[in-house]
Amino acid sequence: MPRTLRPHARRLARTALRAAVTVGLAAVLVACSAASAEEAVVGESGKAVLRYDGSVGQVTFPELAADLGYYERVELEWVGDSTGGPQSIQAAATGSTDFGGAFNGAIVKLKASGSPITSVISYYGSDELSYGGFYTVEGSPITEPRDLVGKSIGVNTLGAQSEFLIREWLSRGGLTAEEIDQVELVVVPPVNAEQVLREGQVDVVGLSRVFQDKALERGGITQLFSETSLYGNFSYGTYIFRDEYVEKNPEVVEDFVQGTARAIRWAQVTPVEEVRARYTKIIEGRGRGENTDLVPYWKSASITAPGGVIAEEEIATWIDWLVREGELEKDRFSPDDIYTNEHNPYANGTYAKDAGPDGEPVEVAP
Structure with missing residues (x-):
């Protein structure tokens, strides 16, 4: 089915902020009931x-x-x-x-x-064992950030991690804000992501965990970049x-x-x-x-x-x-x-950093 997901796409530069504002407004609207x-x-x-x-x-x-x-x-x-x-x-x-x-x-x-x-x-x-990546089909002309101008990327949700990582990769590749704004995000449920990529409904798709493993087992896809390639562990x-x-x-x-x-x-x-x-x-x-x-x-x-x-x-x-x-x-x-480690036993001195779940020293299992 030819690119029927595009009506659900939004421009990359706008989506994350809108998602957060929606959450914030919802929080305000129900503040009284939540407080009770x-x-x-x-x-x-x-x-x-x-x-x-x-x-x-x-x-x-x-x-x-x-x-x-x-x-x-x-x-x-x-x-x-x-x-x-x-x-x-x-x-x-x-x-x-x-x-x-x-x-x-x-x-x-x-x-x-x-x-x-x-x-x-x-x-x-x-x-190194558990991470997400962004993939094209083998033979795709998309091999670097600039190739994505005017193209589409399938992600599981808007305003979340994938969007930030995509924008960071594009920025590191030298794209301007205006060029990044021309990259289109399409919401694709993870269970459908591989199929949507292989059918050409999107040019790139984000895959992680089991969906990534299964797609790699079947072959025919190439990784553009991964979470670990940007930030390591x-x-x-x-x-x-x-x-x-x-x-x-x-x-x-x-x-x-x-x-x-x-x-x-x-x-x-x-x-x-x-x-x-x-x-x-x-x-x-x-x-x-x-x-x-x-x-x-x-x-x-x-x-x-x-x-x-x-x-x-x-x-x-x-x-x-x-x-x-x-x-x-x-x-x-x-x-x-924004954050606190006050109650974490591995940060507040209750347990040593190399301790196991019961506070005793332990070796990390393979």
Whole structure:
């Protein structure tokens, strides 16, 4: 079907800001209702209930933490599955959920729009095993940034990580803002991305994790650039809470962070096959009508910092980027205004940086 996705495309230079403003306005509109729900809800177990969005066929680190028994004061309540980071942090900002996660650049924009939120722990990134890339079909005349002027790129959502990375790659390739504005983004669900590229509906497409692996197995595609080619091993996304929730329920947030940090560390130091087996058990036991097809493609936690400790540069990079692009006032924020490692045991002195999930020294498993 010839390029039927184009009506859903937006120009690259405009989309990220609009997405963030939409989230910010939504947060303002429901501020009163969210504020009334800031006191943590206590479940029958006597623990605080944290509502959250999941991901179909996958296990999030909070879900892993709950299954491993790492929470003492927290229990999770799944309310549905998220289609992406912007939706997840919008839900958290408006009080539909209690925490959400997204790309740090989107979180900086959300903060700039006036939403009182704070990042508390990293939850995904890129390393040599787990990363995303941008691909053309073999033989495509597109081999460098300038070749993309007037062309299209398929991404899973607008205003998120892919958009920032694309713009950074184009900028490093010497394109002007006006030229970058001529590169068109098309929203393509990840499950359809490979097919859309091979059928010629887009010129380039973003692929990651299982979808990237399957496409590479079939062959016939060529990588233009990847997340790791731009930033190396890097954590890209964090979980956020509303500031008022943190202020009213500090013990709940502290327990969430320590438990999630330990779950991340467990995944970092545990043999891959054992992690996959645990994920399979969790998915099969939670009764959401899913399958476990994605589990065999899990390769690593994708976060190199022990326990998901947030590094300043992982926030500062996107603040600087937005200032450079004219989308954020200089000195509007510092990284400390946006994130904290206060509750992470691998940052606050509770555990040594080389400790395992129980605080004991451990060697990282292959």
